[in-house]
Amino acid sequence: MNDITFPLRWRIALIAPALAVFIAFWLLPMTALVQVSADGHLLQTYGAMLANARYMKSLFATVVLSAAVTAATLALSVISGLHLARQEFPGKRTLLALLTFPLAFPGVVVGFMVIMLAGRQGLIGALSLKLTGDKWVFAYSMTGLFLGYLYFSIPRVIVTVMASATKLDASLEEAARSLGASPWRIMCDIVLPALSPGLIAAVAVCFATAMGAFGTAFTLATDIDVLPMTIYTEFTLNANMVTAAGLSIVLGIVTWIVLYVARSVSGSAVAATA
Secondary structure, eight states: OOOOOOOHHHHHHHHHHHHHHHIIIIIHHHHHHHHHHHTTOHHHHHHHHHTOHHHHHHHHHHHHHHHHHHHHHHHHHHHHHHHHHHOOOTTHHHHHHHHHGGGGOOHHHHHHHHHHHHSTTSHHHHHHHHHHSSOOOOTTSHHHHHHHHHHHHHHHHHHHHHHHHTTSOHHHHHHHHHTTOOHHHHIIIIIHHHHHHHHHHHHHHHHHHHHHOOHHHHHHOSSOOOHHHHHHIIIIISOOHHHHHHHHHHHHHHHHHHHHHHHHHHHHHHHHHO
């Protein structure tokens, strides 16, 4: 079939809306953010920021939390997603609807749900008080934030795993099984390599979402020191526009690096499995 070619003016007309959105909602704001963060002394401003122990501790905590959420999400979602993609049972559609329901919740709602579960008046505290005599309250800590991020991350990865699992070649697994391969070897040698491009992309999105999530952290922020909350504090409470802008750039750079590496690895995985 012949390729469809467009005159130059039509090409410009087709790309103009996307280019306008890109310039208005990304390029211009990012340029302004860099200018504000530089404050006329780019190296000195960022050098002082990176030398600040509080800011670096906040960045480190955010990266560790995002990595832990990503790892836990991947471990839970791969098993669940493969089972849901391959098994038919009564109530499957209802279960899928419930599992993906958190995708419709904003971060603030997720935060309130964590408070209802593990807050001062939460279900876990009430049960632990009756069983042990101690009230377990961890909603306002990194543990509570971890649960909140895990809650809205799992549906994203499950959907990706299910979509990738439908494209697997079942004959390869049958051949390996007929040759005596154990289920574990089949999973490691056939299933996971075939799923790897989709899993890498899902991991990157999960990590990036956890890095920049604000609503849940804001709702639970009592003793939580993650970078989005640090940026919010510097911007609103301290009126420190330069530091807030600089930390935003740092957060964006770290997230972009992870996405870039994931995209590169995903491309390599596609080439290896082709």
